[in-house]
Amino acid sequence: MRREDQIAEARKLLGFLDNRTTALADDIYRNPVSDYTCAEQAAREKELFFRRGAFNIGLSALLPNPGDWMTHDYAGVPILLARNAEGGLGAFLNVCRHRGARVADGSGSKLRDFRCPYHGWCYGLDGALMARPDERSFAAAERATHGLTGLPVAEKYGMIWVSPDPAAAFDVDRMLGGLSGDLAAYGLENWHHYETRVLRRKFNWKLGVDTFGETYHLQHLHPNTVDPLFHSNRCTFDAFGPNHRMLAARKTFDTLRTLPEHQWDVFDNTVVICVLFPNTVFTYQRDHVETWHFFPGDKPDECLMYVSLYIPDPVETQANKDHWDRNFNLLMATVEMEDFPTCEGMQVGFRSGAQDVITFGRNEPALQHFHKNVSAALAAAA
Numbered sequence: 001m002r003r004e005d006q007i008a009e010a011r012k013l014l015g016f017l018d019n020r021t022t023a024l025a026d027d028i029y030r031n032p033v034s035d036y037t038c039a040e041q042a043a044r045e046k047e048l049f050f051r052r053g054a055f056n057i058g059l060s061a062l063l064p065n066p067g068d069w070m071t072h073d074y075a076g077v078p079i080l081l082a083r084n085a086e087g088g089l090g091a092f093l094n095v096c097r098h099r100g101a102r103v104a105d106g107s108g109s110k111l112r113d114f115r116c117p118y119h120g121w122c123y124g125l126d127g128a129l130m131a132r133p134d135e136r137s138f139a140a141a142e143r144a145t146h147g148l149t150g151l152p153v154a155e156k157y158g159m160i161w162v163s164p165d166p167a168a169a170f171d172v173d174r175m176l177g178g179l180s181g182d183l184a185a186y187g188l189e190n191w192h193h194y195e196t197r198v199l200r201r202k203f204n205w206k207l208g209v210d211t212f213g214e215t216y217h218l219q220h221l222h223p224n225t226v227d228p229l230f231h232s233n234r235c236t237f238d239a240f241g242p243n244h245r246m247l248a249a250r251k252t253f254d255t256l257r258t259l260p261e262h263q264w265d266v267f268d269n270t271v272v273i274c275v276l277f278p279n280t281v282f283t284y285q286r287d288h289v290e291t292w293h294f295f296p297g298d299k300p301d302e303c304l305m306y307v308s309l310y311i312p313d314p315v316e317t318q319a320n321k322d323h324w325d326r327n328f329n330l331l332m333a334t335v336e337m338e339d340f341p342t343c344e345g346m347q348v349g350f351r352s353g354a355q356d357v358i359t360f361g362r363n364e365p366a367l368q369h370f371h372k373n374v375s376a377a378l379a380a381a382a
């Protein structure tokens with residue numbers, strides 16, 4: 001986030017604290033419960049966002065060096081990412097061109113080629129078919145046309161986007177809708193991946209995104225964890241196309257009042273939360289970045305997600321490692337014991353017939369923005 005934007009948002013936040021208010025939408029918004037339960041909508045979301053569209057995978061730090069590779073199956077399509085000897089990033093369908101076996105599983109580094117575990121067909125890090133046992137028996141199926149099927153991939157601002165559709169075309173800056181400069185300013189190219197954790201829960205993937213969409217709930221749901229650290233219901237909101245950015249105020253935020261603006265350390269007194277539409281939540285907290293990636297499960301009431309912790313400097317000491325482990329464990333304890341059980345309760349409640357719509361208040365503009373954009377994207381694709 002650029003310095004001038006930090007100052008502008010900090011001024012807004014001080015105003016909200018003074019006036020005991022928060023960023024407000026023009027009106028309330030009634031969101032249909034079917035948004036979270038309808039099988040037909042869930043199928044259309046899967047097709048539009050997770051089969052044909054493009055989404056953020058995380059930071060480039062997931063694969064920092066030539067020979068680094070990882071698989072990604074969260075969208076329901078087997079994806080393989082690899083960084084080649086020249087440093088370029090490739091994405092492929094993780095499907096052998098002989099008879100379709102998975103070419104790789106998990107992640108690793110220092111790899112020179114992928115060898116299919118079934119019959120040993122061998123692919124370069126650029127996906128080209130290099131060699132295969134008993135070449136003569138396959139001579140009529142030329143090697144040149146039997147490389148791994150490539151996927152559109154983009155690396156920008158130290159982050160990675162991919163589409164599981166080989167025929168898709170996407171432009172990261174267009175997708176970011178004006179948030180590019182904001183992301184560029186973090187200098188994420190030089191960051192490091194600490195750890196990724198994977199969770200499956202019984203709620204719709206959009207409820208996962210919603211978890212990070214307002215600060216209204218902090219003092220009620222998190223009295224002992226988040227509330228002592230952050231002001232409830234005091235938050236900025238700015239839309240960038242279908243994406244958005246929020247800044248929430250730490251309880252220390254008032255200390256800025258004692259300093260001239262050029263001395264404001266805005267990051268030290270806030271958390272920045274961005275939704276990279278459709279399914280990624282990017283948070284910048286003082287000295288680390290977390291990215292959450294939500295995907296639909298088999299039913300509308302299920303989701304699959306992973307959360308990654310990224311840090312500015314590599315871990316060098318045990319004390320360092322302990323610090324980040326504590327940080328990550330605390331974060332996970334809060335969402336796993338407070339937020340996500342609440343979401344699972346909501347999902348069951350959605351099925352109860354209690355109401356056809358839920359209400360997003362004027363103080364929940366990010367939720368309004370996200371859900372309006374999901375609806376608009378589905379309508380535009382219909």
Ligand code: FES
Pocket residue numbers: 096097098099100101116117118119120121
């Ligand atoms: S399926 Fe990969 S080598 Fe046969």
Ligand SMILES: [Fe+2]
Pocket residue numbers: 211217221222339
């Ligand atoms: Fe929460």
